[in-house]
Amino acid sequence: MFKSFDMLTLLGLLVALIAILGGNLLEGGKTQTLVQLTAFVIVLGGTMGAVLVQTQQAIFLRAIKIFSWVFSPPSIDNEGAIKNIVLWSQTARKEGLLGLEEVADREKNDFSRKALQLLVDGSEPDTIRNILDIDISSYEETHMDAARVYEAMGGYSPTIGIIGAVMGLIQVMNNLADPAALGEGIAIAFVATIYGVGLANLLFLPVANKLKSLINSRIRFYEMIVDGVSSIADGENPRNIETKLQGYLL
Numbered sequence: 001m002f003k004s005f006d007m008l009t010l011l012g013l014l015v016a017l018i019a020i021l022g023g024n025l026l027e028g029g030k031t032q033t034l035v036q037l038t039a040f041v042i043v044l045g046g047t048m049g050a051v052l053v054q055t056q057q058a059i060f061l062r063a064i065k066i067f068s069w070v071f072s073p074p075s076i077d078n079e080g081a082i083k084n085i086v087l088w089s090q091t092a093r094k095e096g097l098l099g100l101e102e103v104a105d106r107e108k109n110d111f112s113r114k115a116l117q118l119l120v121d122g123s124e125p126d127t128i129r130n131i132l133d134i135d136i137s138s139y140e141e142t143h144m145d146a147a148r149v150y151e152a153m154g155g156y157s158p159t160i161g162i163i164g165a166v167m168g169l170i171q172v173m174n175n176l177a178d179p180a181a182l183g184e185g186i187a188i189a190f191v192a193t194i195y196g197v198g199l200a201n202l203l204f205l206p207v208a209n210k211l212k213s214l215i216n217s218r219i220r221f222y223e224m225i226v227d228g229v230s231s232i233a234d235g236e237n238p239r240n241i242e243t244k245l246q247g248y249l250l
Contacts, residue, residue: 009071009210016202039164039192043199046160051152062142063149070207073214076221081112082245085228088116089238097122097233111135111222115229125230132226140219147211154204161196165189224248 021031052060091099097120104116114135118128168189224245231241 006071006073012206013202020198033187034191034194036188036191036195039161039168039188039195042164042167043157043160043192043195046163047153047157047196047199047204050156050160051149054152055149059142059145060149063146066143066146066211067150067207069214070210074218076217078221078224078249081221081224082228082242082248084112085225085232085245086238086242088119088228089232089236089241092119092232093238112225115225119229119233123233125233128233129226129230132222132229136219136222136226139222140215143215143218144212147208147215150204150208150211154200154208157200157204158193158196161193164192164196168192220248 021034024031024034055063088100088103091103100116101120104113104120107113107116111132115128115132118131123131166189168191169186172186172189228241228245231244
């Protein structure tokens with residue numbers, strides 16, 4: 001399930017753009033001087049090319065897929081999950097572990113359904129934890145690798161921007177016969193550097209960090225499920241289980 005929209009992300013981008021463009025206008029600069037299609041193509045294309053070289057196809061495709069999380073992150077209902085776990089515990093106490101079989105069949109979350117099925121099968125608490133910990137580790141590794149794709153973009157784009165600036169300066173030097181155009185040509189050349197640094201610090205790195213935060217939130221959610229189900233398998237009191245899991249809400 002996804003939230004409708006994360007306004008904070010949009011607000012952050014708007015504030016950054018307004019601050020930069022507004023500051024440029026206050027200094028007497030012209031906005032159109034910052035709009036250079038060639039520089040944009042060099043920086044974005046070069047950055048994407050470098051990332052494609054270093055990234056496996058499956059990881060790159062996953063990175064594209066989870067980009068939408070930045071604006072519409074997956075919802076995580078920790079409080080609702082705790083209530084469900086307490087209900088599972090109460091059901092197990094009254095009807096035995098087999099009483100959770102129908103609950104497992106109705107569970108929509110794949111991870112929770114697997115945890116419940118292990119519980120219904122009578123697995124030991126340590127066995128449940130070991131099996132589910134592998135799933136958590138796999139989730140963390142694959143999704144963190146995808147988030148690092150944007151981190152890599154943030155590392156490459158400033159350097160590509162410098163390459164674009166140098167290429168522009170080369171063109172300027174080839175036209176030294178027209179001194180009147182030197183100032184404008186040099187200014188245009190450095191737009192590539194602005195694009196490289198700007199994309200890195202306003203888009204790529206913030207996206208990577210936000211995705212990492214969302215992934216860590218999902219991992220904590222899964223760890224809570226593991227603790228809850230393992231406690232049920234261990235025969236703990238429902239009230240004690242609830243008290244323990246409340247720590248995940250702090």
